[in-house]
Amino acid sequence: MSDQVYIEDLGQHVDQEVTLKGWLYNKRSKGKLHFLIVRDGTGIAQTVVFKGDVSPELFELAGHLTQEASIIVRGQVRADERAPGGYEIGLTGLELVAAPTEEYPIQPQEHGTGFLMDHRHLWLRSRKQNAILRIRSEVIFAIHEFFHLRGFTHVDSPVFTPNACEGTTNLFEVDYFDDKAYLTQSGQLYAEASAMAFGKVYCFGPTFRAEKSKTRRHLTEFWMVEPEMAYGTLEDVMQLSEAFLCHIVARILEKRRPELEVLERDLAKLEAIQAPFPRLHYDDAVKMLNEGGIDFEWGGDFGAPDETLISEKYDRPVLIHHYPRAIKAFYMKPDAENDKLSLSVDVIAPEGVGEIIGGGQREDDLQVLEAKIAEHGLPEEAFKWYLDLRRYGSVPHSGFGLGVERTVAWICGVEHVRECIPFPRMLYRLTP
RNA sequence: UCCCCGGUAGCUCAAUGGUAGAGUACACGGCUGUUAACCGUGGUGUUGUAGGUUCGAGUCCUACCCGGGGAGCCA
CATH class of the missing domain: 3.30.930.10 (Bira Bifunctional Protein; Domain 2)
Incomplete structure (x- = not known):
């Protein structure tokens, strides 16, 4: 995909349709909304999946993604104060490259040093x-x-x-x-x-x-x-x-x-x-x-x-x-x-x-x-x-x-x- | 090498010497703006290892193993 951008450059693509290639960092769901937090190595960005904007299959897929699933997302960049970093993507396309075969061990919570060093x-x-x-x-x-x-x-x-x-x-x-x-x-x-x-x-x-x-x-x-x-x-x-x-x-x-x-x-x-x-x-x-x-x-x-x-x-x-x-x-x-x-x-x-x-x-x-x-x-x-x-x-x-x-x-x-x-x-x- | 602290569910931690628990993750359901979201339902253990004391040990004692913090030495 030629319009791939990196998260650190999102601010230069406001109101443009872009593609991000990365991994699912975290997910928050609320009824007809999924917030997929994506990381691509240069930063993290929030993408918003609204049930009314996408196919039922895509909404279902987004809802079942687990941490560190590798994904390619597509959507329009917009400035939004509610988004971490100030920009978010209104998701219109989602491709699951590979789902984790097992639960990702590192979670967004406290971990001990020994455990983290082992991983x-x-x-x-x-x-x-x-x-x-x-x-x-x-x-x-x-x-x-x-x-x-x-x-x-x-x-x-x-x-x-x-x-x-x-x-x-x-x-x-x-x-x-x-x-x-x-x-x-x-x-x-x-x-x-x-x-x-x-x-x-x-x-x-x-x-x-x-x-x-x-x-x-x-x-x-x-x-x-x-x-x-x-x-x-x-x-x-x-x-x-x-x-x-x-x-x-x-x-x-x-x-x-x-x-x-x-x-x-x-x-x-x-x-x-x-x-x-x-x-x-x-x-x-x-x-x-x-x-x-x-x-x-x-x-x-x-x-x-x-x-x-x-x-x-x-x-x-x-x-x-x-x-x-x-x-x-x-x-x-x-x-x-x-x-x-x-x-x-x-x-x-x-x-x-x-x-x-x-x-x-x-x-x-x-x-x-x-x-x-x-x-x-x-x-x-x-x-x-x-x-x-x-x-x-x-x-x-x-x-x-x-x-x-x-x-x-x-x-x-x-x-x-x-x-x-x-x-x-x-x-x-x-x-x- | 020396001193101090620790080892319980995948993870973070509870549990007067008397039935081993919670949160989280995960699964399903609910909710249109979440910020480690929230609410409901669902189950997991060779309590680091080996001995010992005891009617009974996660808990007390000894040794060992592993890890963390610090010292010395250095960047």
Whole structure:
């Protein structure tokens, strides 16, 4: 049918005869009226079947449709304040493509998280989940757009790796023919190599952590975007992450407002995301915690409650920089002015989502890096190629990693990252 | 790995140690404007598993399994 339209475009077809192809989301009947609520992946729309307007067979068919029946409906679009979304279709034609062979398990009522996660493949059809994942798609598009507009080259890093980037624990080990390999936990080392070849690069892909974490911020498989800039400094990374987050949020506000409304997101909180972001030296963050009544000792890393206390003081993301060297990865460059500190930065999202960005300036001196690798007990052989980057034209460089699911959770105002990826992989959950 | 909570009908949940129930979904009937519509009629259980205490266990005890929330670690 050539006049098929999508529900998100209904407003452009008022008073026209159109065809919708979709599924029955819900149905309400009242005597000589059936209200068929149809979804097509772009939204939901109400269609009205009036007994006087259609054949008895069609009215009977409409009355017996069950939830998630796949249907093609035809009728005239009209504006009506009583219709959800403001538009409805006066139905004149109805084709049942396939009736469900069994009762659809997910109903318009409360369900438990475990049940919904077991039915994730169907849960995706629900309004809220649909909105979250459409926003995720837009976030990913905005990420690519941002870097391309700034002259970054997209260079992907491998998923199979021979070694750990940040230590050997928490890696998924897999058989690799007669050898062992690990699923990557970061593409950074490869992004560094790419930056030496292309200048400004970013890699984007799934990463894996075999941490036995059971919290609303953790997945065992999550997506990370990691830009890396040759000749970049800590300051460059801080400016880039600020502009990056502003760009993403602006894009979502521009293009995904209907989805944000489905999620009942407070738009004012997103509209507040403008540069500059507050910057907090690690020392000052520690002071802030102590003044806030948390017994925190200098030198430690911040836990979830610490991050929440800090982020609650601001209405936009906070950049915390110059963390102690001891709690950061081996490749972080020390601060020339204070050997105990590193040229590192974490970005804490507002509203309790926690850290969404971690990055900094990398160690570019061969001898220092060799010593660090030995000090961390890492296998020198595995890092031979990485050290080549310091042998052949080493330059200062910096970059960061952004966790996509946490970013989507923050933008959507969703409690748990498991709803921010189509098929989450978590501790104790591998299906569907 | 540690701490806390839970597991009863397809789903959401009730049930002083004493006959295992309601709402919802589904089916049929009624109503021309419903917003998770409403009204009437219709039936569903190895109470997570295995032991134990008891005249009697969904309920108390022990172990295990599964799930949820949080911590640590991280994005």
